[in-house]
């Protein structure tokens with residue numbers, strides 16, 4: 543069996559603003575000043591035109607569900623304690639497609655295109671101390687449920 547933890551981000555100087563923002567409840571994406579296209583996950587160069595004129599931008603937090611899969615078995619700690627959970631790919635309102643997790647929702651409530659809102663798994667349920675970079679991970683819930 544694997545040991546250690548496989549759910550913690552590896553934060554470096556480039557990604558630190560992303561994790562700092564997440565810890566404050568904001569989802570950041572990157573947008574190219576040359577071609578205007580937004581992307582996610584964050585890269586130092588625009589994946590469309592390879593410009594390095596790319597800035598952080600706060601995403602509005604709205605997305606629609608592109609696809610999902612309910613995970614019933616995962617040997618990598620700590621995911622084994624979380625099964626079943628819903629791994630998903632969502633389309634952010636700004637355009638980028640993002641891998642994430644759908645929370646607080648029965649699978650029967652999910653359908654392709656359902657409206658989602660970003661939420662953040664915080665230190666309390668990641669087992670990490672609350673606050674600080676890397677201690678919140680963006681997840682999504684179905685719009686109209688929970689706090690928006």
Ligand SMILES: [Zn+2]
Nearest residue numbers: 574577588591
């Ligand atoms: Zn570009």
